[in-house]
Amino acid sequence: MNRPPRSRVWDISPTVSPSAPVFPGDEPFSLEWTARLGPGCPVNLSAVRFSPHVGAHADAPLHYANDGASIDAVGLAPYLGPCRVIHALDCGALIDIAHLQHAAANLPPRVLVRTRHRALTVWTEDFAAFAPTTVSWLAVQGVTLIGLDTPSIDPASSKTLDSHAQLLQHELRVLENLVLDDVPEGDYELIALPLKLQGACASPVRAVLREL
Template structure:
């Protein structure tokens, strides 16, 4: 049986967070010695720590919250592609010309490996952002979920978040912080379900892939 590949960031005290955001912590509030029966832990973290999804409420006061999102978009066939220029250290940005040679026929979920976030235990200073016009191009080819090995689809210092807004305007869901370093390009089955957080602007996910084989 084909094994699942974990493409999630490890959640521990070393996981990087957005500057000024809530750091991750886990501690035991009850030990087995204290309770007489069990260990019980407490987690403190931002909804945008590690591998996570963005809900539109993250950047739109009237946008959908996590529990209102269609969970079906986070499970199913996905295509992983590599952008070699990004792997070679060119930050730049990601636009239509970077994707137009990729066959997107039948692709609902697109995961992009840029290789630009090399030291994942340190929050990056700069990333290749998604250019807003790419949203319309992807939507026109049926893409409904875009995943990246980056902490954001926009420049890290952006306040307007044009890519977030453009993707949502074209009904494309956002999955960020993937670990695709050792994942070959190709077709996979993806599972990256958000938690059922009723009022949240985002959610951590345990994202996993397994190869899809024809025949």
């Protein structure tokens, strides 16, 4: 019996571990065992503590607006569906519209951008972010979710978070800290559902791309 070939899946989530880089002052990942398998105990049980911004994650509007929705109140539709990966390897500190226009024809509702600035195990402020004009331009193209492979869509030194403000203005959703190193430019299905964490400003995601 001939079976149809399986679609290839790219795991675009970094490993969450104690060495995962975090913003200074943010809570790193830690794990402790609360029970261990042995005589009188049939299972291993662990407890974890970490910021919801460690690893691949979805920011909730509450992260950048006091009256914004927490992650449990955010709809899931933006995190699931057709997606385009665009390489902006020459973007420098900011991803401008010009870095995306080569792949901007008939954009799907979700756009993920690969840069050369992904931090692996050491925190650095030298990463690429979105220019606010790029965020608003993508919204005008009909995009409902943007993502990238760095810790934030705003520079680490920003105090006004202008690109996050554009998310709020255009009701966009965002994914940060993705791993796009091995993903060719092109169109995929994105699956990156946030956890239903009551009152939280963000959620970890296990983000994957599936070949169309």
